[in-house]
Amino acid sequence: MSKYQFRVEVAPRYLAAQSAPRQDLYVFAYTITIINVGQVSAQLISRTWNVNDANGHTERVKGLGVVGQQPLLQPGEAFEYTSGTRLRTPTGTMHGSFFCVAEDGEKFDVDVPMFVLDGLSPSGGTRTLH
Numbered sequence: 001m002s003k004y005q006f007r008v009e010v011a012p013r014y015l016a017a018q019s020a021p022r023q024d025l026y027v028f029a030y031t032i033t034i035i036n037v038g039q040v041s042a043q044l045i046s047r048t049w050n051v052n053d054a055n056g057h058t059e060r061v062k063g064l065g066v067v068g069q070q071p072l073l074q075p076g077e078a079f080e081y082t083s084g085t086r087l088r089t090p091t092g093t094m095h096g097s098f099f100c101v102a103e104d105g106e107k108f109d110v111d112v113p114m115f116v117l118d119g120l121s122p123s124g125g126t127r128t129l130h
Contacts, residue, residue, distance in 0.1 A: 035077070
């Protein structure tokens with residue numbers, strides 16, 4: 001196992017009350033849990049997201065931290081946050097990465113595998129992916 005390793009869990013959900021399908025507006029929330037499963041403390045510095053709708057449109061979102069924070073995670077610690085995105089279609093996908101710096105200066109990326117944003121199914125896409 002790498003000394004520098006985070007595990008990411010994602011729980012997306014469709015927010016029907018905030019969406020307006022007749023105006024092609026579909027709103028989704030996603031809860032991210034980041035767990036330091038490595039052996040060295042590390043800080044999440046920035047994030048990059050690729051948000052894809054069903055029409056093939058991709059929006060790339062980059063920024064410092066997550067929800068205004070740059071959490072420092074000790075080995076075994078977790079950080080959870082909820083954010084959101086909007087699509088012009090009822091379904092889409094997201095994937096991305098977190099850029100982190102370990103306390104010993106090592107820089108590394110944590111991939112966030114693709115997850116589905118689903119405003120069509122009864123479950124609203126409330127699957128947890130690891």
